[in-house]
Amino acid sequence: MVGDRVEFxxxxxxxxxxxxxADLATCHYTSIGVPHCRLQADDxxxxxxxxxxxxxxxxxxxxxxxxxxxxxxxxxxxxxxxxVQITAWGEGGRSQxxxxxxxxxxxxxxxxxxxxxxxxRRRLDPARYLEDWDVLKPLADRVVPVAGAxxxxxxxxxxxxxxxxxGVSDNAEAFLLEQRRSHQGHRWRLTRGQxxxxxxxxxxxxxxxRASNGKRARPIKLLTVATDRLKDTLEAALRxxxxxxxxxxxxSWMAENEDQLGEYVAEERLGDGWxxxxxxxxxxxxxxxxxxxxxxxxxxxxxxxxxxPLAWAIGGAQNTNAVPxxxxxxxxxxxxxxxxxxxxxxxxxxx
Numbered sequence: 333m334v335g336d337r338v339e340f341x342x343x344x345x346x347x348x349x350x351x352x353x354a355d356l357a358t359c360h361y362t363s364i365g366v367p368h369c370r371l372q373a374d375d376x377x378x379x380x381x382x383x384x385x386x387x388x389x390x391x392x393x394x395x396x397x398x399x400x401x402x403x404x405x406x407x408x409x410x411x412x413x414x415x416v417q418i419t420a421w422g423e424g425g426r427s428q429x430x431x432x433x434x435x436x437x438x439x440x441x442x443x444x445x446x447x448x449x450x451x452x453r454r455r456l457d458p459a460r461y462l463e464d465w466d467v468l469k470p471l472a473d474r475v476v477p478v479a480g481a482x483x484x485x486x487x488x489x490x491x492x493x494x495x496x497x498x499g500v501s502d503n504a505e506a507f508l509l510e511q512r513r514s515h516q517g518h519r520w521r522l523t524r525g526q527x528x529x530x531x532x533x534x535x536x537x538x539x540x541x542r543a544s545n546g547k548r549a550r551p552i553k554l555l556t557v558a559t560d561r562l563k564d565t566l567e568a569a570l571r572x573x574x575x576x577x578x579x580x581x582x583x584s585w586m587a588e589n590e591d592q593l594g595e596y597v598a599e600e601r602l603g604d605g606w607x608x609x610x611x612x613x614x615x616x617x618x619x620x621x622x623x624x625x626x627x628x629x630x631x632x633x634x635x636x637x638x639x640x641p642l643a644w645a646i647g648g649a650q651n652t653n654a655v656p657x658x659x660x661x662x663x664x665x666x667x668x669x670x671x672x673x674x675x676x677x678x679x680x681x682x683x
Contacts, residue, residue: 379571384582384593387573391583394431396420398479401638401645402631402653403430405471406523406623407492408616409500412436412455414468417620418476418487421628423638423647427569428581430476432592432617438464459499465507468492472511472519475655475663484663486653487519488644491627493619494522494554505552521630522552523623525559527605534558535626557626560605566621570596580621592617 389397396403400420408415418431438445438456442463447453456464468490475484494504504522511517521537537555565578572579586593595617599606608615636645643652656664 379567380597381590381594384570384573384596385587387581388584388587389428389573389581391428391430391585392479393583393585394418394476396430396476396478396485397422397428398481399423399426399647400476400478400485401641401647402628402651403476403485403487404624404627405474405487405490406620406627407468407471407490408619408623409458409493409496409504410616411459411497412457414456414458415616415620416471417617417624418474419621419624419628420476421633425578425628425633426580427624427628429583429586429621432586432620435467437467439466442466458503459497462503462506465503468507472516475657477657477661481649482657483649483651483654484657485651486655488631488653489519489521489627491521491523491555491623493623494524505550508552521555521627523555523557523626525557525619525622527559529560529605531558531561534561535630537630555626555630557622559622562622562625563599563606563618564601565625566618567601569625596621 391397397420399422401423402421404419404421406417406419414435416431416433416435417429419427420430421427436455437453438461440446443461444454456467458464471487471490473486475486477484492504492507494501508517508520508522511520533556535555535557537553539553540550566580569578569580570582573581582593582596591614594612595614598608598612598615599618600609606618631644632642633645636642638645643650645651648654649656658664
């Protein structure tokens with residue numbers, strides 16, 4: 333009984349802080365034997381485009397807030413472009429979008445990337461060309477300046493969607509294996525979503541199920557995300573934009589772009605999961621934010637002691653991902669280590 337009470341209390345706190353009541357529902361149904369009623373927000377209609385505009389935080393595009401402890405970068409895969417989001421994370425799990433860009437042009441040396449006679453170039457084609465994935469490589473080394481500080485932060489990792497058109501998964505795997513060969517594999521994660529309310533985890537990081545029908549098993553691990561559970565967390569975080577533990581803030585520069593801002597409220601919660609609202613086309617803001625949340629939790633955010641955090645979550649220039657910035661706000665060039673000088677031979681010792 334004591335164990336049941338502890339389990340119930342942990343599930344209740346998780347529902348209140350994360351907006352994810354899947355574990356609480358399980359306790360109600362299996363441990364207590366009563367129906368589960370989902371916790372309702374004070375105003376179910378409050379979270380919309382106007383709410384996000386009203387609560388946008390003053391910010392400069394590409395600059396992380398002063399309270400930032402670490403940064404994540406997440407990448408979606410679409411037909412013709414890579415949507416990218418940079419997210420800053422602070423004490424208690426609060427977060428803010430720092431940058432949001434769409435990569436649309438392939439590398440200059442990619443197949444068929446040369447401009448035609450009219451000067452037009454093809455768009456990215458992640459499903460067809462592995463070479464197009466090279467546009468993602470600079471993300472791992474991108475330094476995000478921190479407001480009011482003389483340093484910037486590299487991301488703790490870059491998470492890229494593993495799913496998409498036929499060919500995307502194979503190219504994503506090949507890209508990750510290439511990063512491994514370059515000793516950069518630890519900087520990257522491939523993600524895939526699993527929907528529904530009965531998913532028994534928020535995320536898991538493991539090798540995919542063994543292949544069948546004679547196909548080889550993939551020699552990689554995937555960060556599998558319980559998308560609907562984490563979308564509940566995202567909704568709860570956005571509702572806390574006026575303040576609160578785990579709040580997620582959207583920046584003022586984004587409020588000027590209604591289409592982009594609308595991506596974060598492009599879905600509605602239905603009985604079998606979250607789905608796009610009628611008439612909505614783009615929802616990448618939701619997908620990128622869910623990826624970011626999963627990546628942060630995968631790295632250990634929920635178990636951090638913020639008074640004595642791990643080295644990648646320390647506030648200040650001593651953070652392991654901190655890079656000094658020059659007067660112009662650009663990363664200072666890395667200084668080559670001086671080569672040791674060979675000792676001079678004392679000839680008389682050889683006599």
